[in-house]
Amino acid sequence: MASGQETGKPFERLASVHNPPLRVIVVGAGLGGCAAAIALHHQGHEVVAVLDKVRQFNRLGDSLGLGENAYKLLARWGCNVREIQEIGNQAPTMKIRRWHDGKVLAEQPLMDMAGYIGHRGDYHDIFLKWVRDRGIPIRMGCDVVAYADSETEPSLTLASGETIRADVVVACDGIKSLARHLVLGARDDPVSSGYACFRAYFEPSAAMAADPARNAFLVDGDSVNFWIGPDTHVVQNTLRGGREFNWILTHRDDGDVPESWFQPGDMDEVRRLVSDIDPAIREAIRSTDACLDWKICYRKPLPTWVSPDAHRIVLLGDSCHAHLPTSAQGASQACESAGVLALCLRLAPARDDIKVATRAYEKLRFPRTRVSQTHGEDLRDRWHNVLKNVGQDIEIDPEMVKIKNRPLYDFDAEQDALDKWDEVSEKVRSELASGTIEPLC
Numbered sequence: 001m002a003s004g005q006e007t008g009k010p011f012e013r014l015a016s017v018h019n020p021p022l023r024v025i026v027v028g029a030g031l032g033g034c035a036a037a038i039a040l041h042h043q044g045h046e047v048v049a050v051l052d053k054v055r056q057f058n059r060l061g062d063s064l065g066l067g068e069n070a071y072k073l074l075a076r077w078g079c080n081v082r083e084i085q086e087i088g089n090q091a092p093t094m095k096i097r098r099w100h101d102g103k104v105l106a107e108q109p110l111m112d113m114a115g116y117i118g119h120r121g122d123y124h125d126i127f128l129k130w131v132r133d134r135g136i137p138i139r140m141g142c143d144v145v146a147y148a149d150s151e152t153e154p155s156l157t158l159a160s161g162e163t164i165r166a167d168v169v170v171a172c173d174g175i176k177s178l179a180r181h182l183v184l185g186a187r188d189d190p191v192s193s194g195y196a197c198f199r200a201y202f203e204p205s206a207a208m209a210a211d212p213a214r215n216a217f218l219v220d221g222d223s224v225n226f227w228i229g230p231d232t233h234v235v236q237n238t239l240r241g242g243r244e245f246n247w248i249l250t251h252r253d254d255g256d257v258p259e260s261w262f263q264p265g266d267m268d269e270v271r272r273l274v275s276d277i278d279p280a281i282r283e284a285i286r287s288t289d290a291c292l293d294w295k296i297c298y299r300k301p302l303p304t305w306v307s308p309d310a311h312r313i314v315l316l317g318d319s320c321h322a323h324l325p326t327s328a329q330g331a332s333q334a335c336e337s338a339g340v341l342a343l344c345l346r347l348a349p350a351r352d353d354i355k356v357a358t359r360a361y362e363k364l365r366f367p368r369t370r371v372s373q374t375h376g377e378d379l380r381d382r383w384h385n386v387l388k389n390v391g392q393d394i395e396i397d398p399e400m401v402k403i404k405n406r407p408l409y410d411f412d413a414e415q416d417a418l419d420k421w422d423e424v425s426e427k428v429r430s431e432l433a434s435g436t437i438e439p440l441c
């Protein structure tokens with residue numbers, strides 16, 4: 001057991017089963033890359049470095065959920081998850097409301113949906129600190145431009161020309177992953193989901209906080225509300241007891257918005273889209289100065305997450321299993337994948353068996369991430385359809401609009417991998433022996 005340098009709290013680290021320990025490079029220091037580094041370190045592997053192409057991280061994005069399925073793993077790896085809980089939204093419940101008048105259709109514990117909702121940038125800061133606490137180097141300004149797989153030592157090349165080698169490369173390089181091209185052997189283009197989000201995150205002015213037309217969701221501590229209507233929904237939540245305010249408007253996407261986290265949104269279009277929403281939220285949205293326009297793109301489920309030749313370059317997180325916002329599970333599933341990959345590398349202690357570990361990892365994780373992804377699709381479709389062609393007076397069964405993520409949270413990804421390891425690793429060994437790896441889909 002070692003001691004976290006900044007928190008002073010002890011964290012677990014298991015002895016390596018490899019001699020010398022496996023050397024692993026993580027590409028991308030987002031939440032997925034940080035989780036991978038922490039999990040690999042926990043299992044005794046040597047994380048040579050976490051590389052990120054940006055020179056510094058800013059407080060980017062807005063609301064992000066972390067579920068208990070991620071919490072239990074982070075806590076097991078010695079992360080002080082209370083640091084996350086304390087800066088997250090403190091509302092006990094969330095309300096799902098009718099679009100035009102705000103009538104509450106269902107009310108649920110917040111833990112049924114996103115788990116702990118907080119600002120992505122704040123959560124990211126804590127994940128980065130957890131990585132640094134463990135003495136794992138985070139190298140900024142390292143743009144990976146090429147990968148090469150190899151039976152002995154896969155490598156990657158940076159834009160600077162530097163080449164770095166390791167036993168395993170874990171590519172957590174996000175939705176626009178370069179490593180995915182290597183793994184698939186071809187470029188894959190984003191697929192439009194048919195929807196885009198306008199999103200805004202700001203500190204309400206004193207005038208807004210005092211204005212009864214705009215402060216309905218600022219006056220009583222933290223809040224989380226959803227307004228659902230035909231082909232559209234709005235999410236509203238606050239942080240720090242209402243000192244920060246976030247709204248996200250999902251709408252039919254008939255334009256050509258680039259796949260970007262930074263594309264400015266058209267507030268005139270937002271005002272038009274919310275012209276008939278519940279007056280209790282309408283003016284808070286309409287009076288917002290600026291927003292972002294985020295096209296929600298899919299990647300089709302990938303047939304493989306592992307490089308085809310030596311099986312030593314592995315995708316993790318949004319690079320292989322991006323989620324819709326309605327699933328609220330993107331970061332949590334990245335944590336689960338991190339735990340399972342690190343564990344599989346421990347369960348196959350011979351260096352020649354790295355490929356057994358990486359192929360078992362993708363087989364273990366693919367079905368689970370598909371369940372989580374389809375939860376988000378199902379919820380969006382229920383919300384967008386339930387009020388179509390329905391008269392004002394019809395009572396909506398709350399079960400039809402409730403968020404059903406609770407079963408996702410009860411899952412222990414590491415225990416699941418342990419339970420299935422013998423069966424899955426045997427299947428992988430026979431596939432490797434036959435030279436034919438069965439596609440994931």
Ligand SMILES: Cc1cc2nc3c(=O)[nH]c(=O)nc-3n(C[C@H](O)[C@H](O)[C@H](O)COP(=O)(O)OP(=O)(O)OC[C@H]3O[C@@H](n4cnc5c(N)ncnc54)[C@H](O)[C@@H]3O)c2cc1C
Nearest residue numbers: 028030031032052053061062143144173174317318330331
């Ligand atoms: C700017 C931004 C804002 C976001 N905002 C939200 C939000 O508000 N709500 C929400 O739910 N989710 C948001 N997400 C997505 C969310 O963070 C992820 O779904 C989840 O955390 C899993 O992330 P990941 O680590 O797999 O990928 P990401 O978070 O995308 O991280 C990928 C990392 O890889 C780095 N990288 C990419 N290519 C290279 C390369 N060639 N060389 C080196 N480094 C590379 C990137 O700089 C980035 O830091 C956002 C993501 C980003 C990048």
